[in-house]
Amino acid sequence: VKQVLATGIHGILLCHADSPGAVKAFVEAVRFPTSRLGVGEGVGEGLRGVHGVQTASAIWGISQREYIEKADVWPLNPNGEIILGLKIEDKRALANVDASFKVPGIAFAEWGPGDMGLSLGIPMSPTDGDSMPAPVREARAKVLAACKANKKFFLNTVRPNTVAAMIQEGVMIGSGGAEAAEIGRKYSKRPQPW
Numbered sequence: 095v096k097q098v099l100a101t102g103i104h105g106i107l108l109c110h111a112d113s114p115g116a117v118k119a120f121v122e123a124v125r126f127p128t129s130r131l132g133v134g135e136g137v138g139e140g141l142r143g144v145h146g147v148q149t150a151s152a153i154w155g156i157s158q159r160e161y162i163e164k165a166d167v168w169p170l171n172p173n174g175e176i177i178l179g180l181k182i183e184d185k186r187a188l189a190n191v192d193a194s195f196k197v198p199g200i201a202f203a204e205w206g207p208g209d210m211g212l213s214l215g216i217p218m219s220p221t222d223g224d225s226m227p228a229p230v231r232e233a234r235a236k237v238l239a240a241c242k243a244n245k246k247f248f249l250n251t252v253r254p255n256t257v258a259a260m261i262q263e264g265v266m267i268g269s270g271g272a273e274a275a276e277i278g279r280k281y282s283k284r285p286q287p288w
Contacts, residue, residue, distance in 0.1 A: 095123040100146020102153030104176055111180035112187040114194045121167060121199035124176060129166040132198040167199040177201040179249065182237045184213035191237060195244035202267055204249035205237040238264060252278060
């Protein structure tokens, strides 16, 4: 995690986030010990050291001191500029989804249909799309419901023909091509940020 953060990224997705303990360790690994918001309230002191701060701060275009202040997790720190996500993609992660989402410092989550299917004993490909078996669709519904209940943004693949329905359903982060993004912006009346 520390080496990834040293590259100046603004977000990390923890795949196969299968337990609250793993999620807690993830959040703590990203945070500096000086980041005190939430410590003792479901998350311990940050474990990140100064390795990579010089490079990351240069990429962000700010001083090292400013970087240490800003490189904290949002929304736990309202001024934090790093977002953390969880990928709920196996039956262990699915069983613990509500408890894992209660760990402070997580902004979003997604599910992994291909790996979820394999974990449930259903051989399938990530490209199976709309032909997903009922247990896999039920797993997605559980992750989406847990996101809504715990105020996490839900990430899902969107296509030009599905983006409006996904937004209506509660998908807040859509991964897809430029055409789907444009349709989604028009549907939600969201302006370009630039």
